[in-house]
Amino acid sequence: MKNIFICLSILCVTQYGFSQAEHVEDEPYATYMQSKRNGMMGLEYTDPFLNYEGSHYFNDWTYGEIFLKNGEKITGLLLRYEGYTDQLLWLREDYIPCILCKACINGFKLYDDSDNIKASFVVRKGIRLPFENDSADCFLQILAEGQYSFFAFRRVGRLPDVFKLVDNTRYYIFDNDKYEKISLRIRDLLNVSFIDKSKMKSIIKTNKIRLRNNEQEFIRAISIYNMSS
C-alpha cells in the first residue's frame, strides 16, 4: 500500500510538472489568439424567427475557426451558421451573438466535441440565386473536394403566412470557376456539362450507388469520380 502511494505521488508530480511545462509552451499562441478574438468586430445578431417552427441554424454553437481574407486564422470561436440570411455568427465571451462580415473571411470550419471537423464552409463569389438578377457571395459547405467539388448551400426558407422555416438546401458542382446547380437526382448529375456521362454512369453502376435524395451517396459518387479522373 505504501509503495503504491509513493508511486502514485511520483506519477502525479511528474505529470503535473510536465503539464505545466506544456502549458507554458502554448502561452504565446493562446495570448495571440485571445488578442485576435478580443479584437473581432461585427453587428449584433438578433434572431428574427424566435417563434417559428423549424430552425434556420445549421448547427448549435460549436467551436470552430475562421480563415480571414489575409490568410490568418482565428481559432477557438463559438460559431453558428444561419441559413436564412446566409450569415456566420460568432458568440462573444459576453454571450452576445454577432455577425461576422462575409467580406472579411474566406471560410470557416466547425469541430465536434472530439475535435474532428464537422463541417467546412467557404465563401464562393458570384453565385446566381433563383429569382435574383444579381449574383451574390455565399457560404457553401464543402461536401467533396477535388477537380470537381461538390458544395451545399444550406439555405433556409420561410413559408408565407405560416410561422415555419423549411430546409431549402441547394447543391452545386464546381469545376474550378464553372459551376452548375443540381438536385439530388441521377439525371441532374449526368447532365452536368463538365462531367463525363458514361464514366459517371459506370461509377454509379459498379459501386452500386443509389443517388436519389441521398447526399452521402452523391458525395461518394463525386469523390470516386475525382479519384478516377
Added chain:
Amino acid sequence: MRTGNKIQIFTFILLIVAISDLLIYGGSINGCDNRADECEKIFVHLDKTVYVAGENIHYKVYVVNGKSPLQVPESKILYFALSEHNSGKQILWRVNLSKSTLNGSYQLSESMNAGVYELAVYTNLIRESIPENIFSQELFILNLAIEIPDSIYIHEPNAVNDSKIRTVNDDQPNLRLHASKAVYSTNDKVALKITVDNLNLNDTAYLSLSVTNEIPFKGILHNASIIEQFNRFGDFIDRPCLSGLENYAYILNGRVSDKNNGSPIRNAKIFLALVDSVSPKVMYSAADSDGNFRLYLNQFYDNKEIILQLADDSGNIDILWDLQQKGIPYTGSSDISLPLSNEQMAFLNQTKDVRLIEAVYSERMISKKVIPGISGVSYFACPDIIIFPDDYAEMANFREITDNIIPQLRLRNRRDNYYLEVYNDSKGTLSENNLVLLNGVPFSDINYIATLGTRDIKKIEIINSGSFIAGDIRYNAVISIYTHNVRLPESYLKAYTMIFLNTVTGTNEVNDSDEYSVPVRTRAHFPDFRNSLYWNPELKVSGNNTITLEFTTSQLEGEYHAEIQGITSSGIPLNESISFSVK
C-alpha cells in the same frame, strides 16, 4: 497470483510510466535543456568593419533555433540596435525574419558621429529571456563632415565576456578558402576557391564572403566568428525561454497613462487604425488595470503610419502613450578611452578619402523588387448604405448632404457643437452613440465633419442594420467617410492620437538596390579605390563541390582580408579567412 506480487507488478508499471515521462519531457521542460544553448542564437556577418556615415551596412544574418538548426526560426522579427560607445545613443531598426538566413542592408544616417559603435542583433525572445545570446559586434563609423577624434571609446577588454567556447570535433565539416595568388597587382583579377571538407553528400553549406582591406584595430574591436558565437556557453541563469516570443507578428506593447499625474488609465479601450481610402482596418485592444496594452501587427502594418487613440470618450484626459521600443540597455560604464595611433589615424583618413571618391565616381544601380504583402482585415466591409455624393448636385456642407441625400443621418447642433444621429433599422430609433470613421480612422471631431461638402467627400458608408460591437463598445451605427484628399486634420491628430511610423527595413527579398548587386565587371570604374572588394551573402556549397569566385582588385594597395562565415544545413557553423596583398 498473490496480493504481494500484484502490488509489486502494479508498482513496477507505475514506475515505468513515471520514468518514461521523465525521458519524454525531462529534457525539455519549458522547451529547453539549457536555455542559452537550446534557444535561438544569432550571428551576423558584415561586409566590413569600418563605415562612413551615409554608407550601407551589408549584412548576412544566421539564426539558429538550438533545437532544430536551420529550420524556420520561431521568432519572426529581428531587431538591430546600433549604439554609440560612450554616449550610448542608439539607432534601432527591425526586419522580418522568415528564414534562418537572410541578408540585407541598412543605410547609415549622414549625421552620425564618428566613433566606435556596437551593433547588437537579437529577437525579442532573446532580449527578454536570454540576453546572453544577443549578438554584438563593434564597428567604426566615420563622418565626412566631422574630424576623426584623437581617441576612441571602447569596451574594457576584461568586461567583454567570460563565457567559454565548446571544442569542435575533428571530423566536422571544415571550410577551406584558397586564393589563386598571394600577391596581386592593382586592377588584377582575383580567384577564390571555396571547398568544404567532410561535408555529407546531402548536406549544404550556406556561406557569406567579405573581402576588405585589413584594419589596424586588431585586439581593439571585439568581433566573434560564427564558430565562437554558436559554440559559446557559460553558466547562464536558468530562465524560461518563451517570454517575449514574437512568433506570429510584431507585438506592439505600450502603456497609457494620464499625462498630468502619471496614473495609468485602467482598462482603457484602444483603437489602432491607419489612413485608408478603401476600407477601415481598425484593431481593438483593451488595456489592463495598469494601463498596459498589446497589439499584434502583421506585415500589412509594416512601414505604415499607425494611429492610436482611445476608443471611449476620454477627450478630457491628457494621454501619455508609452510605446515599448524594444531596444537594449547600453552598458557603457565599462568603456575606456583609447588614443589613436598615427597608423590608425592614417587608415581612417584614407577610408574617408576613399568614401569621398566612391561617392562621386561609383555607379549606382537601383532596382526595387516589390513583393506582394499581406492584406489587412476590415470588419466594416459589409455596409448597409453606400453613397457617392459626387453623383448628386453640389452641396456645400455635411448638413446639406444629410438633409438631402441621406435620410438615415441627422447632423444636429448642441451648444455650438455638432453631433451625428443615425437611424438604426433594427431598433427603429435615432441615436448619437455612433462610431464615425474618417478615411479609415475613428474620428470624433464632428465639427470638422460638418464642414465637408460634396467637393470633399468621395464616399459615405453606413452600417445601421443593428448595433455594431467593437471590443467592449457597442455602437448604434457606423458612419465611414472617405475624402478625396485621404487626409485627417493635423489638429485632431495632435490632440487625440498617438502616431508612430512602424518602420521595417527591407531585406534581400524586398530590396536589393545596393552596389554589390552590380556585376563585378561594370563596377571597374575609374578611379577605382574600393577598400571593400567583394561581398557575397548568398553562397552555397553542396557535398564535395568546389566553387570559384572572381573579382577585381581596385587601385588601392595594401593587405586584404577575405573572410567567410556560414553554416551547414545540419547546423554546424563554419568559418575561414585568408589574407593577400595588392601591390
